[in-house]
Amino acid sequence: MTAGRRSRSVTDRPETPWTRPVRLAPADLLRLGLVGVLTRRMRAVLSAVGISIGIATMIVVTGIPASSRQALDDQLTALGTDRLQVVADRDAAQDGTPVSFPEESTAMVERIGAVDAVTAVANTHTSVKRSDRVGPLDESGLTVLAARPDLLDVVNATVGSGQYLTKVTERLPTVVLGSKSATRLGFSEVRPGEPAPLVLLGEQWFSVTGILHSVPLAPDIDRAVLVGWDAARRHLGFDGRPTQLFIQADEEHIADVRAVLPATVNPVSPSIVLVSRPSDVLAAKRSAEATFSGLFVGLAGLALLVGGIGVANTMVISVLERRREIGLRRALGANRGQIRGQFLTESVVLSGLGGLTGVVVGVLATTGYAALSDWPAVIPLEAVSGGFAGAVLIGVVAGVYPAVRASRLSPTVALATT
Template structure:
């Protein structure tokens, strides 16, 4: 028997489904408020769970930030020691019979034309004796070397003046001298006092005024044991022939091996075998080894920290589903579908991990900056660690919340409500 027209659903007569037959879609804001219910009502458990993920993310920031800060300080120290520098020395054993072990006068200009070379300078052994007084016999030697030097020497070898000043273009032609740290100690000079007449040293049979004393130069210990005079002054006063015996080269670090390979033929095209070029310093190898070691350490510790944090969030969400079965059953009985239940618990897991991630980033950044400042390192916070930490926290929330969300959505209303 056909039902009366008034028994039919009103919407059926109009050819459309009733509004209460349509699945209700939650807006993102409603879904977020729903997902935060568990966090607000169980604050202590949420805080402990967020603490776990915070520790994981903070650990990732710290284990990347602190080694990065240390590495930057190490790089600066190694660079100061000369990882981008080479030395070329004239080999006396390879020099021809009777010929001095020296380079052509134009060798400095030739090396400067090499593309990756940033700076080049030269020194030359004048083969003269230095004494503090003419009352000291010529055979009573101090073991010091008198070197003709150019004004840009300190910039290339990264040396500093301890007292007084260095040679300049203005003093290059005058009988002035600068002492290395060891040379100053052996000659009995500690520091130069401003306003007082400069002390004198006897080089050969000429008196030179001491205008500066250098600090110790770890890169070039030979400079510490030398007395430096101007290039032109050495020529006019000491009979120097303007032929360098040692070159100092600063080049781009990435091309240091290539520069090393072409230096002998560039410095002395006729006798490249007499050119001894120092290999890139051991500090360069240590620097590259440290970079590789630090990179592997970053990946391992960060992955372990994220794994621990993810396990903590997953454990919290599973327990949350078990404790809230009656709530799930009531919501299902009131019309919530499985997708909404999944969305609720998945949102809660993501929010929990996100809050923990933000807290961990703040703690990690503060810890890194504090420790780097304590160690006098330049603080370095890798941007990829910060963004990766936040994205990793969200990803952990998704992964850790999938199983509990699916499990919650599969609970039948009757079974869930029957739970005591």
């Protein structure tokens, strides 16, 4: 019985206040965990690469769509999620005559309570020529639209050069060109102080006073020649009936406004009134991007799984290679809990370093891509914090088995390992 007692390991004796092992402080435990990482740097780097790739991929595949979504939201705001367009159904005319709305339709739409602004344009069905020397077959094919001075505010358009129609110039034979119509007619800009270029509308010469930037909300304006409402009446035989309305309304009541517009614009024949919302197309694009984001998040999860397996493999090999170290520490008084804590801390440190590297790489990659695409850089906080927390969790899971295995090694067996 005495021999049996002597064969017991010192560390397996019952603990007393004098023989109880000293608890390791968190700082000491961290230093112990760093021993394996710092002494086997190349292996640590290669093991952390898998975690880094997974975390970086997760941040990139969430950050880039978030940046794109923010840019799209900004674009939707600029285009106007509160805007509606009303056009006439061209197929409604049985005799081939142009379809238009009543002259008072704009005033009737203004009476709708949720409508903030409304303006109109009208196709004057007039030809446009750069010179009177060209024949009918050489016409530009552009559309001459009668427009009002408030058009730019409602459709978020801006002037590229020159100036837009005013309350004075809309009565004069002056025009403003859309971006594409200016290119087709051969005008690059309108220079102040120089004679205004001329275009021939029907049989009347008009001076060009301005050129617009592209108008995403109303692309038809890019291919149009805009003439004042009163000038179109006076010089082009315009009857004053609009063919297209642009409406800005309270976004909370946009659906209600949309529902009552056909009967308001044309009470006699509401069926010929077509109402569209320009931002719907871009919203559909955002939905498609969300689908692809889900696919890439799945790939990022797969990369994290592979990285976790790599860390677990590294820790198992580390236990096998460091059995003498484990036996020596056990012989010097380290208990099983301290051995488990050492290897578990090493696994967490290894994964944490990989996760931190992945966060930095993912943020830099997302920021760089957003800058190249001229988007605002958006890094989702939940992706960064969740990615790093996921890396630490992987370190815990990957380190449990190697840590338990190391703690179960007998000091005599571990020291006898060659």
